[in-house]
Amino acid sequence: MAGWTHRYARINGLDVHYVEQGEGPLVVLLHGFPHLWFSWRHQIGPIADAGFRVVAPDMRGMGGTSGPDDHRQYGVEHIVGDVTGLLDHLGAERAVFSGLDFGLFAAYDLAYHHPERVAAIIGLENPFFTPSDESxxxxxxxxxxxxxxxxxxxxxxxxxxxxxxxxxxxxxxxxxxxxxxxxxxxxxxxxxxxxxxxxxxxxxxxxxxxxxxxxxxxxxxxxxxxxxxxxxxxxxRAMDLSWEHRKAYKGRKNPVPFYFIGSEQDADLEGWHGDDPLSRLHEHYEDVRDVRMLKNAGHMMQMEKPEETTATMLEFLARSGGWA
Structure with missing residues (x-):
C-alpha cells in the first residue's frame, strides 16, 4: 500500500480518480460493479514490483470518478472515450488492459475501436460479449x-x-x-x-x-x-445501447492478443455465456494466447485467490512482450 499514489484528472468531461504505482510498460486494471480500483489491491503492488507502471481507475460513475445521471452517457462510445482519454492523460500510446465484468467489456470495446492502443487483454471471468438477437x-x-x-x-x-x-x-x-x-x-x-x-x-x-x-x-x-x-x-441501463453499438462487430474477431483467467465457480461463466464458453473463445478473438481456470474461487477471484490470480497475470504479462 505504501507505493500507491492517488491521482485526479479531468478526462473526457469527468473528474477521474485513479491509483498509480511503478514504472515501466503500462498495465491498466479496469473494474466492474459494484467494485472500485480497490478490488485490484492485491495485484497493484506485485505487478508494479515486477517492473510495470500500474494504473487502476475508478470507472465512470463509481468511487471517486464522477458520472452523469443520464444512462445514455454510459454507452460504448463514452466508455471508450474514457479509456483513450486516460491513456492520453498518462502520455501512453498503448497498454495491456486487464478487466473484470464491465471493465473487461471496456477493454473489449477499446480493442475493436483502437486496436493500436491495446497491447493485449487479460480477461477475468467474462470471456466475451455474448451475441444475441434479443437485447x-x-x-x-x-x-x-x-x-x-x-x-x-x-x-x-x-x-x-x-x-x-x-x-x-x-x-x-x-x-x-x-x-x-x-x-x-x-x-x-x-x-x-x-x-x-x-x-x-x-x-x-x-x-x-x-x-x-x-x-x-x-x-x-x-x-x-x-x-x-x-x-x-x-x-x-445502457446495456441495450451498447448491444446496438456492438452489432457493428458482427463477423469480426477482436484483433488483439487475448489471455483469459476464469474460476471454476464463477456465476458469469455458468449463467451468461452459453454452454462451454471457453471452447468458443476462438470465435471471438483472433489471437487467444492462453486460458487458465482457478479452483475454489468465484467471481471475486482477485480477492478470493489473490496470489494465484496475480501470479497468472504476471506470467501473461511477461509473455506479452515489450510495449511503450
Missing part, C-alpha cells in the same frame, strides 16, 4: 416474469437506487458473499418476481471472512455511501 434488457425483463433477475431490477431508475443507497453495507456484504465461491449465485433466481435484490441475496456469516476483512468491506461501503449507486447502475 439484454428485453431478455432480462422476460426472465423476470418467471423469477428474480438483477439486471431487470436495476434497469429502471428509482427503486434500486433507493434500496441500495439505503443499505449500502448490507447490499455490498451480501452481494460480495453471493458472488464468491462460498455461495451458488444462481440460487438468487429461485426468488419470485418482484423481490428486491437485497432480499434475493443470501444471509452471510459475519465479516471478516478468509478473503475480506471488516476494514476492506468498509472501504467499499464508504465509497458507495458517498457516491451512491446510480452511476454503477447506469452501466446496466
Amino acid at each position: 439484454p434488457l428485453t431478455l432480462a425483463a422476460r426472465q423476470a416474469k418467471r423469477h428474480f433477475n438483477h439486471i431487470h431490477y436495476f434497469a429502471e431508475p428509482g427503486a434500486a437506487d433507493r434500496d441500495l443507497g439505503a443499505a449500502p453495507r448490507e447490499f455490498l456484504r451480501k452481494v460480495f458473499y453471493a458472488l464468491s465461491s462460498d455461495y451458488h449465485y444462481l440460487d438468487v433466481w429461485r426468488k419470485p418476481p418482484g423481490t428486491t435484490y437485497i432480499d434475493a441475496l443470501p444471509d452471510t456469516p459475519p465479516v471478516p471472512w478468509n478473503w475480506l476483512t471488516d476494514l476492506e468491506l468498509e472501504f467499499y461501503v464508504d465509497a458507495y455511501s458517498r457516491s451512491g449507486f446510480t452511476g454503477g447502475l447506469n452501466w446496466y
Whole structure:
C-alpha cells in the first residue's frame, strides 16, 4: 500500500480518480460493479514490483470518478472515450488492459475501436460479449416474469437506487458473499418476481471472512455511501445501447492478443455465456494466447485467490512482450 499514489484528472468531461504505482510498460486494471480500483489491491503492488507502471481507475460513475445521471452517457462510445482519454492523460500510446465484468467489456470495446492502443487483454471471468438477437434488457425483463433477475431490477431508475443507497453495507456484504465461491449465485433466481435484490441475496456469516476483512468491506461501503449507486447502475441501463453499438462487430474477431483467467465457480461463466464458453473463445478473438481456470474461487477471484490470480497475470504479462 505504501507505493500507491492517488491521482485526479479531468478526462473526457469527468473528474477521474485513479491509483498509480511503478514504472515501466503500462498495465491498466479496469473494474466492474459494484467494485472500485480497490478490488485490484492485491495485484497493484506485485505487478508494479515486477517492473510495470500500474494504473487502476475508478470507472465512470463509481468511487471517486464522477458520472452523469443520464444512462445514455454510459454507452460504448463514452466508455471508450474514457479509456483513450486516460491513456492520453498518462502520455501512453498503448497498454495491456486487464478487466473484470464491465471493465473487461471496456477493454473489449477499446480493442475493436483502437486496436493500436491495446497491447493485449487479460480477461477475468467474462470471456466475451455474448451475441444475441434479443437485447439484454428485453431478455432480462422476460426472465423476470418467471423469477428474480438483477439486471431487470436495476434497469429502471428509482427503486434500486433507493434500496441500495439505503443499505449500502448490507447490499455490498451480501452481494460480495453471493458472488464468491462460498455461495451458488444462481440460487438468487429461485426468488419470485418482484423481490428486491437485497432480499434475493443470501444471509452471510459475519465479516471478516478468509478473503475480506471488516476494514476492506468498509472501504467499499464508504465509497458507495458517498457516491451512491446510480452511476454503477447506469452501466446496466445502457446495456441495450451498447448491444446496438456492438452489432457493428458482427463477423469480426477482436484483433488483439487475448489471455483469459476464469474460476471454476464463477456465476458469469455458468449463467451468461452459453454452454462451454471457453471452447468458443476462438470465435471471438483472433489471437487467444492462453486460458487458465482457478479452483475454489468465484467471481471475486482477485480477492478470493489473490496470489494465484496475480501470479497468472504476471506470467501473461511477461509473455506479452515489450510495449511503450
